[in-house]
Amino acid sequence: MGNKQTIFTPEQLDAYQDCTFFTRKEILRLFYRYRDLAPQLVPLDYTDKPDVTLPYELIGSMPELKDNPFRQRIAEVFSEDGGGNMTLDDFLDMFSVLSEMAPRDLKAYYAFKIYDFNNDDYICKSDLEKTVNKLTRNELTPEEVSLVCEKVIYEADADNDGKLSLEDFQRMIIRAPDFLSTFHIRI
């Protein structure tokens, strides 16, 4: 049905379907969403894999992301250059991981990277402080912030190095009842 589209070759579409949790129609819909951000930059023909990157400002202005306090980190984690400027592949990857069908441990892996602000593969106290301040928009006093961060490290740090490694984070988040339903963007 409807094999008239000329944006992707059939092999490309099949490959995308294998690499993401999306169906053919959803992938095309996502492409149009990506293109709508900057119609003059994104060509309608992706069969020769053009090298197009959209700047972070456009990505961060999407309705699904604009109210999210972590949108900058999300874009940075999924972008190739680490600066939030995304190609179509990064875009598809991002929404695939954040979709309903992605399994828990895949989401946990990327959640860890999102909350690791300084990209040192550990969530240390400063990362936690930044997270809390983003969540409460700086409404907590510094003592309260400090208390919260200490409590989190106390609860989740199993190897006692004062920061959360990926294993610590995964062990903690896998048991959370709300993780799958909150770490989800519908598009």
Next chain:
Amino acid sequence: EDESKEEDSCSEQNRASRRKNYERNNSDGKKVGEKGIQPRETGKKAPTKDQKESANKVKKTNKKGKGGENKQKTDRKNSTSSASSNSSDEESLSEEELAMLMEQVEQKKKLISTMRNKPWRMVKKLSVLREAQAFVEKFEGALGKGKGKKLYAYKMMMAKKWVKFKRDFDNFKTQCIPWEMKIKEVESHFGSSVASYFIFLRWMYGVNLVLFGLIFGLVIIPEVLMGMPYGSMPRKTVPRAEQATAMDFSVLWDFEGYIKYSALFYGYYNNQRTIGWLKYRLPMAYFMVGISVFGYSLMVVIRSMARNANESTADGDDENFIFSWKMFTSWDYLIGNPETADNKFASITTSFKESIVDEQESNKDENIHLRRFLRVLANVLIICCLCGSGYLIYFVVKRSQTFSKMQNVGWYERNEVEIVMSLLGMFCPPLFETIAALENYHPRIGLKWQLGRIFALFLGNLYTFLLALMDDVKEKLAEEDVVRNITHWTLLGHHNSSMGNGSTAAPPLLDPADVPRGPCWETTVGIEFVRLTVSDILVTYITILVGDFIRACFVRFVNYCWCWDLEAGFPSYAEFDISGNVLGLVFNQGMIWMGSFYAPGLVGINVLRLLTSMYFQCWAVMSSNVPHERVFKASKSNNFYMGLLLLILFLSLLPVAYTIMSLPPSFDCGPFSGKKRMYEVIQETIELDFPLFVAKIFSYVANPGLIIPAILLMVAHVTKVSYKNSMRKIPIKLKMTGHPSTCLELLTHFNLQRITVTHAE
């Protein structure tokens, strides 16, 4: 020359990817520990990039990805298969090589099917996918040729076609799912918990649609198309006495008059064993459809519960990770609206502050005795309320029976039962909440208690209603004996008198409208359920209209000229009551299951109701509700509601099964009229339609001595399966006791298993 170079690089890739695969299998436990940021890759230079990648992976050696040196690093199995990969000569493959090659192909296929679960960048995934597909393509072809391998090639081709078909079917299925954008809108404004109600509603709509299809296609349509038309038989005609008022709206609203004698209710169906040129066995079909309604619902609910159980975790009330979970799972990524976001920030801040205060006060001493006393008091009060409401319903139903015998009953007397039940359902839950303020529980626990109490209330009301209805049925059965005699003698008398006129022609039959009728208790029961459902629908819609919309209009417009701030204080805007709505939906479905055997049209009414509910409630939520201030989702709430649904399914099966097994069907209406018990239709069909030996087998199988062990065996099997499922969750619990390395292995092994299982499906 070019070709051989390409083949060389191709085979290098294959060897490199095979080695990668091998290493990957070995180091799976550490797979997720890779550095996230991959080297920059574009899609154009695939072969050389892959070699660079494989070199990056093999950190032990200093060799760059050169063809010849790769050969030395690979292990023994590659040396033999490299020979075979370079040659297109199939006869050189020995059995052992073949098996190894097949294993590698299988590994590649597994990799392809789990590609979307890998935490790699898209570009890397695409290139690995391409490689793996090329490998599979090449070697499947090789494996497929040669003697005796035609079957293998055919199997592979069918497997490929099957994968393609499944993919197209999945694409088609996702397109068919309705209301996706509507739910997304609700989600972005209200968060995932409110949207979960609408997702549940949509699921219910799907189930009801299937049930409607079953009943409509297999019972209603055959009777309407192939059975006797309206007016040809006593059971299908409005009695003479009622014909004058049969079209009045008030009569139709009570589901009497023409509606009572239509295909909507049990009484319309004829008990002819086969109808039409198809020889369609309608009574048998009616019985089997009734059973399969329950069977299908059971299957669908259990499947949904199993799916949810896979996702949910062992223990949501865990006290060990309060702050961590607050930090990492409180922001709802679905929010796409600035007001909702503001709300969410505020509620997160409040939640953190409360937890901090709780933490600091956790050592304070409580007055345990006072708290216990208050809790006992609250429970006593609530039990009194429940008993009171049960008695009220019983009293009202009994009164309605005396009303039905009187003439000139007003509108209120006719509808008293439904009104009382709806009012109780509306006012008791807030009453319970007020009393529960005495108990001073943690909100999450308090919510569970509240849900449990509302559940007990609805259940008690429903069963009291049923008991009263049973009394009514028994009375009708007694009456029926009398009427049966009257009908018999009337027909005989009419026959004799028409014969006495001396004509030899066949006597004119008595007009169907004039034949004296039995009370037909099944139709009465069906009518009661339909009326209850309709009044429930009306009450729900009116409550939403008044309680949410009118309230919102009032608050918005009268606020300008009111003494206090209506928006901040009382009454303010309503919050969407998730648990109340979900429970309402669950109980509504229970009533449908109970009533559908006696009123086949009831499921159709329910489908309409769910359809309009979706649009109406979406509109109401978007226009008159505000997001919740505090979000306390009952943990594992999806499975909790599914569990409730399962319970209701069993509870609604009981009355239907009881009436089928132990009450005699009416003598002059319905598809089972004339039989002593409804289930006799099965015996009749087996005796008359199946060959003799089937009847004998059935009589042996129907022995209780065989059925009871079979049931016990099923129970044992179900227990074993659920025990196995709970054993799989133990690795998670083990984590808590330390020893991170073994637990991590168990965890990743468990997760890998789960991923492959879910994608193998």
